[in-house]
Amino acid sequence: MISRRSSFKAAAGIAAAATLGIKPSFAxxxxxxxxxxxxxxxxxxxxxxxxANGAILAFEEANAAHAVKGYKFEAVKFDDxxxxxxxxDPAQAATNARKMVxxxxxxxxxxxxxxxxxxxxxxxxxxxxxxxxxxxSTNPDLTNPxxxxxxxxxxxxxxxxxVATDAFQGxxxxxxxxxxxxxxxxxxxxxxxxxxxxxxxxxxxxxEKRGIKxxxxxxxxxxxxxxxxxxxxxxxxxxDAMYYGGVGQAGVKLVKQSYEIIPKVIKAGGDGVYGADxxxxxxxxxxxGWYATNAxxxxxxDPKVAKFSxxxxxxxxxxxxxxxxxxxxxxxxxxxxAKNLVAAGKxxxxxxxxxxxxxxxxxxxxxxxxxxxxxxDVKNKIISVFQVKQNKDKPIDDMDAQFRYVGIAPAVx
Amino acid sequence: xTSMDVFLQQAINGLSLGSMYALLxxxxxxxxxxxxxxxxxxxxxFMVGSMIAxxxxxxxxxxxxxxxxxxxxxxxxxxxxxxxxMLTCGALGVGIERFLLRPLRNVKGPAAMITTIGISYVxxxxxxxxxxxxxxxxxxxxxxxxxxxxxxxxxxxxxxxWAIAIILMGGLTYFVQFTKLGKxxxxxxxxxxxxxxxxxxxxxxxxMAFFVSSALAGACGLIFGLxxxxxxVDIGFAAGLRAFTAAVLGGIGNVPGAMLGGxxxxxxxxxxxxxxxxxxxDVVIFGLLVLVxxxxxxxxxxxxxxxxx
Numbered sequence: 001m002i003s004r005r006s007s008f009k010a011a012a013g014i015a016a017a018a019t020l021g022i023k024p025s026f027a028x029x030x031x032x033x034x035x036x037x038x039x040x041x042x043x044x045x046x047x048x049x050x051x052a053n054g055a056i057l058a059f060e061e062a063n064a065a066h067a068v069k070g071y072k073f074e075a076v077k078f079d080d081x082x083x084x085x086x087x088x089d090p091a092q093a094a095t096n097a098r099k100m101v102x103x104x105x106x107x108x109x110x111x112x113x114x115x116x117x118x119x120x121x122x123x124x125x126x127x128x129x130x131x132x133x134x135x136x137s138t139n140p141d142l143t144n145p146x147x148x149x150x151x152x153x154x155x156x157x158x159x160x161x162x163v164a165t166d167a168f169q170g171x172x173x174x175x176x177x178x179x180x181x182x183x184x185x186x187x188x189x190x191x192x193x194x195x196x197x198x199x200x201x202x203x204x205x206x207x208e209k210r211g212i213k214x215x216x217x218x219x220x221x222x223x224x225x226x227x228x229x230x231x232x233x234x235x236x237x238x239x240d241a242m243y244y245g246g247v248g249q250a251g252v253k254l255v256k257q258s259y260e261i262i263p264k265v266i267k268a269g270g271d272g273v274y275g276a277d278x279x280x281x282x283x284x285x286x287x288x289g290w291y292a293t294n295a296x297x298x299x300x301x302d303p304k305v306a307k308f309s310x311x312x313x314x315x316x317x318x319x320x321x322x323x324x325x326x327x328x329x330x331x332x333x334x335x336x337x338a339k340n341l342v343a344a345g346k347x348x349x350x351x352x353x354x355x356x357x358x359x360x361x362x363x364x365x366x367x368x369x370x371x372x373x374x375x376x377d378v379k380n381k382i383i384s385v386f387q388v389k390q391n392k393d394k395p396i397d398d399m400d401a402q403f404r405y406v407g408i409a410p411a412v413x
Numbered sequence: 414x415t416s417m418d419v420f421l422q423q424a425i426n427g428l429s430l431g432s433m434y435a436l437l438x439x440x441x442x443x444x445x446x447x448x449x450x451x452x453x454x455x456x457x458x459f460m461v462g463s464m465i466a467x468x469x470x471x472x473x474x475x476x477x478x479x480x481x482x483x484x485x486x487x488x489x490x491x492x493x494x495x496x497x498x499m500l501t502c503g504a505l506g507v508g509i510e511r512f513l514l515r516p517l518r519n520v521k522g523p524a525a526m527i528t529t530i531g532i533s534y535v536x537x538x539x540x541x542x543x544x545x546x547x548x549x550x551x552x553x554x555x556x557x558x559x560x561x562x563x564x565x566x567x568x569x570x571x572x573x574x575w576a577i578a579i580i581l582m583g584g585l586t587y588f589v590q591f592t593k594l595g596k597x598x599x600x601x602x603x604x605x606x607x608x609x610x611x612x613x614x615x616x617x618x619x620x621m622a623f624f625v626s627s628a629l630a631g632a633c634g635l636i637f638g639l640x641x642x643x644x645x646v647d648i649g650f651a652a653g654l655r656a657f658t659a660a661v662l663g664g665i666g667n668v669p670g671a672m673l674g675g676x677x678x679x680x681x682x683x684x685x686x687x688x689x690x691x692x693x694x695d696v697v698i699f700g701l702l703v704l705v706x707x708x709x710x711x712x713x714x715x716x717x718x719x720x721x722x
């Protein structure tokens with residue numbers, strides 16, 4: 001957006017440049033739009049803001065440095081959450097996808113945050129040949145060749161990820177439970193969403209293989225408020241651990257009530273639990289001790305990422321999370337794709353960008369080397385494990401202070 | 414835990430849930446009994462109540478679960494919180510009735526009911542915009558006192574919820590049965606025209622019904638927060654729907670019916686969670702509701718007021 005004052009300055013700049021006989025390159029810059037579809041309101045809004053800002057930072061840096069000659073990026077945010085759903089709404093996600101596809105100026109997209117939204121968007125994006133890079137949706141089906149007819153009906157990969165999937169997140173955590181936490185029996189819950197069910201299924205499969213006894217499996221209604229009945233049942237079965245596949249809407253209530261009813265059971269979840277919304281909503285002491293995983297390398301404490309974190313904090317006055325970094329890298333992939341096209345003398349169109357993303361290679365991004373396989377998955381898949389441990393000196397929503405990084409979950413061999 | 418412990422624990426869970434549903438169900442039933450109006454704004458008056466309760470407790474200096482109070486300070490804080498919440502919610506209910514529903518009083522058809530749905534969404538969105546959609550950590554000053562009964566755990570908050578629910582329901586029964594205004598209410602429920610002719614100020618009675626039901630919803634919002642340590646913008650729909658079901662199950666318009674229905678739904682919910690799994694709880698609840706209505710169309714205890722149509 002150009003304010004009146006900055007447009008005046010720009011006009012003055014053009015005038016000055018004209019008198020000096022320099023052709024102002026930015027005046028002719030073609031605007032290329034990138035849609036950012038996240039759950040900006042509702043239960044996952046906190047995290048969404050942090051993720052979106054990762055991309056905005058990348059595009060602003062690229063624009064400031066005139067990274068792609070003759071082009072200027074414009075990030076357009078879309079919200080796929082609705083008031084009635086209270087969280088992401090697949091129907092809204094589909095509507096957003098149609099909006100992006102129908103506007104030729106959109107050459108690529110970032111998002112969605114949630115796999116349930118991704119499942120609604122992927123077929124529409126596929127027919128429109130609009131590539132999206134998701135910083136956080138981890139349901140394996142979306143890039144699974146088995147479901148290609150459903151999620152890439154037009155044939156080409158359009159759903160790229162800068163994160164690993166639940167096909168790794170769930171099983172690797174099962175390994176971590178068996179190897180490090182010495183868990184012998186577990187009760188599994190999911191929140192009936194695409195992400196939650198997939199994650200819990202993947203966890204369950206590997207847990208069975210590792211000889212962890214599955215004492216039961218149940219499904220939470222994210223809109224219900226009382227989980228005491230199922231938690232009492234879990235208490236009566238006396239498992240070593242409880243695994244929860246799901247996001248914050250049911251998660252916050254589960255964390256609170258499980259602290260009351262099964263305080264001694266080891267409790268773990270996926271990246272749906274790894275968020276500031278869980279910390280703030282459930283609060284201490286309820287959330288203390290929970291394990292969570294994230295489908296990306298843990299970088300926000302990495303010294304080489306300090307510059308990114310500082311710039312992020314200075315600009316947005318909030319702390320980045322790991323998915324801020326994956327989103328930043330996602331944006332970099334799009335920028336790099338455009339750059340490669342310009343270098344090869346090709347126009348930056350939607351089809352060209354999709355093809356360019358498929359062949360991209362970033363040797364040393366914030367999250368390490370980035371390269372995609374033929375279905376859109378990132379090749380370098382790492383699952384980080386965290387445990388909540390209260391740090392009273394830091395704000396409750398400071399993810400790095402409250403989630404202690406405990407290592408990488410062992411991959412399935 | 415032995416199976417006896419599990420049974421006892423689920424009974425405790427179910428009774429706590431049931432007390433909350435019963436308090437909410439009373440609101441539906443009171444208004445329906447007098448106006449034959451299903452008041453869907455009740456869902457979110459309850460939610461607004463929990464938000465007001467949260468803000469009140471925060472204003473009284475309670476922070477998250479870290480502030481623990483006992484004895485007199487605890488009693489004082491709770492009494493102030495209940496008073497504030499019940500009065501503001503009562504006033505909200507009266508406002509809704511006076512300015513939004515009274516103009517529609519003589520309009521035939523579902524206009525008034527649709528209006529209440531609209532009001533419900535307005536309340537929802539006002540809270541959504543002002544306070545946001547995230548789950549809030551409800552300030553709770555209750556000390557974490559527990560009693561172990563075999564393997565089952567009975568917490569202070571459960572005892573408190575039951576006590577408050579019983580006091581409020583007892584008060585309401587007394588009010589409806591033995592006070593002059595209560596008598597006027599029952600008279601209006603039976604026949605508004607005749608009541609008016611006998612000198613009952615019907616407008617006042619209707620207003621009172623809204624005040625009482627909304628105050629109960631507010632109290633329920635506070636109890637809900639104390640029980641779950643949670644306030645969230647979307648709690649109204651889930652809890653409200655169950656409470657409405659409870660009112661229908663007990664016999665809508667029937668005060669003891671609403672209490673019975675609420676407790677029953679609570680118990681069914683917790684036993685269904687134990688026996689068939691949470692994923693099937695709604696199926697069980699609504700399945701039983703359909704069954705009951707097939708054999709007793711007026712609900713378990715039936716309607717007390719004669720049918721006006």
